[in-house]
Amino acid sequence: MKFINSAIVLTLTWACAALPPAAAGPAQATTLPSAPPAKTTAAAEPKALPAPSSAAQQLYASAKGDILQVRSLLKGGRTQSSVGSGFLIGTSNLVVTNYHVVSQFALDPDTYVGEWVDTAGKRGNVELLAVDVLHDLAVLRVSRNGTGFFRLPEPLAALTQGQYLYSMGNPLDLGFAISEGAYNGVITRSFYDQLMFTGPINSGMSGGPSVTVDGAVAGVNVSKRLDGELVSFLVPARYAQQLLQRVAQQAKPPKDFTGVVAEQLLSHQRALVDRLLATPLTLKPMGPYQVPVRESEQMRCWGRSVNKTEQSFTVDDTSCSMESAIFISSSLQTGQIGIRHQFLRSTGLDTLRFAQLAGSSFKNEHFGTGKSSSMTGPKCTEQFVKNRSLPLRAVLCVRAYRKFDGLYDFALLTASTDSGQMSLQSRFDAHGVSYPNGLRLGRAFLDALARGAKP
Structure with a gap:
């Protein structure tokens, strides 16, 4: 079955190694016009870039000695x-x-090593002390x-919506820079608090500071939306303060650090599952069914x-997903829940042709392969089951994380079997949960599917 992809378009603001840009073409000789150029309209006249504010200039001049670029290098050859x-x-x-x-270099220290470079060009190796994934x-x-510029005092600076913030870092590996924007509140759609920064944060600026006009650290640059303009996000400074206290x-x-990351992910999944199951799942009508x-x-x-x-048939889709995930590596994000439903109804197909349509839709799902370096291949089991009101065909697939003991991805796919002219097909996905919690979630989802009015 095919569903709407409702995931947000989000990028972490770091820069991975890539091919260098193509070389610019040769410069063209400049020739003087034989006559004065025609007068252009105001709209056509080129506009000069706005000069940086005096506040930004003063902040950067004071802070540049304490801003670093952090590089991940291959140990063999020290390639970036x-x-x-x-x-x-x-x-x-x-x-x-x-x-x-x-x-x-946190997860694969045998292959990668960290390096710092400051604004004066000095460099050296880094030692990783702690992570908060x-x-x-x-x-x-x-x-x-x-030099003492960046501090995280008690209490931290209070922020008000609309106040200016100044983000610093090394965008696109082009050089150290500062950008201006506005603080626009705490994002509630993330499982953990993030601050909205209405200003430019580009790849390579991840981990840089965003400060107030008086230099107080407000947050740490982390990501931006690709489907909007100047929609960027910061990790609140209090989380950095807490991590420094742990250090x-x-x-x-x-x-x-693989074990440390695993412990933190297990802690996250406990909080996630407890919050999800704290109240009964909401039921919505789809045809004669409750989903x-x-x-x-x-x-x-x-x-x-x-x-x-x-x-000769109709299709209704519903898709629910979390708008945030936990980054583990460039090939693995986890800590998400997804729910999808598809209701097919025949308006002109006979029972056999509709069964072929529904069966083809049910087989259209993908559960991964064993070729992933991060996950094992899926182990699936299929049964015909019946809950309180609905007979179902159910397929449960489980994949284990290769590096993180005790973590699994669960996928539960169901199809109603009570009608030859209708089919409710549903899927529940839980990424990065313990085995017992995966079973808890699957059981809660299976029990909630129903035919008829809300119980």
């Missing part, structure tokens, strides 16, 4: 693989950045100290109906 940004805290040698900036943060130790309390950094959905600040639902006169 990805780049992001970071900033020194106070006069210490501790650097705050994003987890996704350091994820390569749920809030996309990391703390590094480097071989130089800060101060630990005797030494972990030897294996479970979860509409909340973290999940959004979309629907559509296809009812063309030239077709």
Whole structure:
């Protein structure tokens, strides 16, 4: 079955290694016109770029000594693989950045190593001290100290909607820069709080600071929307403050960050499942059926109906998905729940032809393969079951995470078997949950499907 893709278009603001841009063509010789050029209208006259504000100039001049580029390099040959940004805290040698900036050498230290470069061109190796994968943060130790510009004092600066913020980093590996924008509140559609920054944050600026006009750290650059203009996001400064406190309390950094990430993901899935099942799933009508959905600040639902006169059947779709995911690596994001329903009804097909249509739709689902370096192949079981009011064909597929013990992806696919002229086909996906919690979620979804009025 095919559904609307309602996922948001979001990119993390780091830069991965890519082919260099094509060389520019040769410069053309400049020739003087034989006559004065025709007068252009005001609309056609080129507009000069606005000069940076004096506040931005002063902030950058004061802060540039403590802004760093954080690079992930291949150990063999020291070839650059990805780049992001970071900033020194106070006069210490501790650097705050994003987890996704350091994820390569956090999870695969035998292949990758981290390096810092400052605005003066000095560089050195980094030591990873702590990660917070749920809030996309990391703390590094480097071989130089800060000047004291960036601080995270108690209490943190209070923000008001509309106030100016200034984001710093190294966009697209072109050089260090500062951009201006406005704070526009806390995003509630993410499972964990993020701040909306209405200003430009480009690839390579991940992990850089966003500060108020007086230099107080408001948040850490993390991502932006690709389907909008100047819709960017920051990790609130309080999460960086909490991670630094954990660093101060630990005797030494972990030897294996894969285990640390696994523990944090297991903690996340417990909170996610408990919140999802704290109240019964909402039931929505689709034809004669009642289907479970979860509409909340973290999940959004979309629907559509296809009812063309030239077709001999109709299709109604409903799709609900979370608008945020947890970044683990460039090939793996997790921590999401998805719910999809499709209702097919015959308007001119006989029972055999409609059964072929419904069967083809049911077989159209994909559960992954065993070729993934992150996940095992799916193990599936199929049964004909009946809940309180509805007989169903059900397929349950489970995949395990190769590096993170105790985490699984669950997919439950069902199709009603009570009518030869109608078919309700549903799918529930839970990414990055424990085995017991995956079964809990699947049972709750299966029990909620119904035919008839709401119970």
